[in-house]
Amino acid sequence: MTPLSREAIAARLAQDIEEGWHVNLGIGMPEGVANFLPEGRDILLHSENGILGMGPTPPEGQEDPTLVNAGKKPITMLQGASIFDHAMSFGLVRGGHLQLCVLGGYQVAQNGDLANWSRDHGDPIASVGGAMDLAVGAQRIWVMMQHNSKDGAPRILENCTFPLTGSGCVKRVYTDLAVIEVTPEGFLVTEMIDGMTPEELQNRSAAPLRFAEGCGVMPDMTRAA
Amino acid sequence: MLDRRCKSIEEAMAGIEDGATVMISGFGEAGRPNYLIKCLMDTGVKDLTLVSNNAGAGYEGLAMLLRREMVKKLVCSFPRGAMGDEVQRLIKEHGLVIEVNPQGTLAERIRAAGCGIPAFFTPTAYGTALAEGKETREIDGKGCVLETALQADFALVKAHKADRWGNLTYLNLARNFSPLMAMAAKTTIVEADEIVELGQLEPNTIVTPGICVDRLVLTRPVADHEWGAAA
Numbered sequence: 001m002t003p004l005s006r007e008a009i010a011a012r013l014a015q016d017i018e019e020g021w022h023v024n025l026g027i028g029m030p031e032g033v034a035n036f037l038p039e040g041r042d043i044l045l046h047s048e049n050g051i052l053g054m055g056p057t058p059p060e061g062q063e064d065p066t067l068v069n070a071g072k073k074p075i076t077m078l079q080g081a082s083i084f085d086h087a088m089s090f091g092l093v094r095g096g097h098l099q100l101c102v103l104g105g106y107q108v109a110q111n112g113d114l115a116n117w118s119r120d121h122g123d124p125i126a127s128v129g130g131a132m133d134l135a136v137g138a139q140r141i142w143v144m145m146q147h148n149s150k151d152g153a154p155r156i157l158e159n160c161t162f163p164l165t166g167s168g169c170v171k172r173v174y175t176d177l178a179v180i181e182v183t184p185e186g187f188l189v190t191e192m193i194d195g196m197t198p199e200e201l202q203n204r205s206a207a208p209l210r211f212a213e214g215c216g217v218m219p220d221m222t223r224a225a
Numbered sequence: 226m227l228d229r230r231c232k233s234i235e236e237a238m239a240g241i242e243d244g245a246t247v248m249i250s251g252f253g254e255a256g257r258p259n260y261l262i263k264c265l266m267d268t269g270v271k272d273l274t275l276v277s278n279n280a281g282a283g284y285e286g287l288a289m290l291l292r293r294e295m296v297k298k299l300v301c302s303f304p305r306g307a308m309g310d311e312v313q314r315l316i317k318e319h320g321l322v323i324e325v326n327p328q329g330t331l332a333e334r335i336r337a338a339g340c341g342i343p344a345f346f347t348p349t350a351y352g353t354a355l356a357e358g359k360e361t362r363e364i365d366g367k368g369c370v371l372e373t374a375l376q377a378d379f380a381l382v383k384a385h386k387a388d389r390w391g392n393l394t395y396l397n398l399a400r401n402f403s404p405l406m407a408m409a410a411k412t413t414i415v416e417a418d419e420i421v422e423l424g425q426l427e428p429n430t431i432v433t434p435g436i437c438v439d440r441l442v443l444t445r446p447v448a449d450h451e452w453g454a455a456a
Binding site for chain 1: 252253254255256302303304305306309312313316323325326327328329330332333335336347348349350351352353354355368396397398399400401402403404405432
């Protein structure tokens with residue numbers, strides 16, 4: 001049983017993004033989803049500093065200081081891209097215009113609470129960026145994270161212990177072990193990696209898991225390719 | 226003749242005093258008015274309240290205002306990053322106050338100030354640490370937080386093209402906070418890549434109308450040594 005790589009989680013998640021969706025990919029792990037968007041679907045990426053239709057990283061030497069993403073890394077513009085100011089950009093976020101936002105996470109609770117901006121209640125420079133706006137505003141929030149922290153602590157919880165980013169906002173979680181829906185009845189596992197058992201996954205989680213009928217295998221799409 | 230071009234940089238920077246609230250446009254380096262920041266640094270004013278998304282990086286631009294201990298309060302969304310350790314030091318040793326806002330709330334508070342909206346309710350941050358101490362209300366079944374408009378005495382703004390009336394265009398993602406800040410300050414000072422004749426800006430492409438601009442200068446690059454010795 002091999003947990004999925006970050007790329008493999010990104011590749012799996014990307015398959016679920018539908019034609020015509022406008023999508024914000026959070027800084028960090030979610031940025032990798034851009035590399036696996038299914039061919040042939042028009043999917044527009046939003047970056048909160050003011051663009052819809054963000055394109056891939058430019059070749060070295062062709063970076064433009066006025067073309068950067070939310071992580072301040074160089075980007076390009078697709079044909080059909082649009083540019084707008086920060087208020088409109090967050091109006092698109094907060095006004096519920098984006099079909100999807102993918103965020104990284106420290107913890108997700110069974111009621112959909114998300115903690116992803118600070119691991120310390122007393123941090124004087126805890127930095128939120130756009131995470132709270134996205135958590136509340138996008139039509140659906142999918143979280144992409146390791147199932148357990150580096151020291152093995154569960155991150156799928158009954159209640160978050162870190163400072164909250166948003167309440168009840170998460171609809172689905174993609175981890176290196178499973179795909180988990182957040183339902184009114186709590187967590188519902190719909191896919192697990194090859195070789196994973198319900199008992200093992202439950203042991204690695206700190207909230208009750210239910211398993212969907214026909215719970216399938218979470219494929220490693222980077223390996224298949 | 227209405228002409229917002231300044232005859233000197235001193236004229237552009239006049240009136241910024243200790244304790245002023247100053248908005249600075251930009252998201253990282255994109256749209257950051259480096260020349261005006263350098264000139265603000267050179268005035269040596271103290272106890273500024275800065276409004277800017279980040280805390281800057283390195284030994285240039287925004288970061289230098291902090292490193293030179295000219296700032297008493299930073300209103301931002303993301304103080305961590307390259308300046309994180311220095312910001313922590315300034316908090317401990319100099320009592321720097323950091324006010325973190327969700328980025329969309331920060332943008333909307335600035336927009337509200339420029340549009341005569343004293344406050345607004347938003348679901349963003351409801352139930353989180355960033356809503357502590359703020360008035361809340363349930364609206365249409367949703368918990369909301371009352372956020373107030375964010376005004377400033379001065380805004381330092383970077384534009385791409387300008388004319389003498391102060392009409393402005395921006396380039397790509399250098400637009401970000403500039404149009405909002407230009408409306409939200411009592412005095413808006415703009416540095417532009419290019420100043421063109423009236424009529425040369427296509428009216429349909431002007432993003433900020435000149436009414437929002439008070440003073441206009443042409444940008445120039447700031448050399449490393451002009452930021453002063455590294456600490």
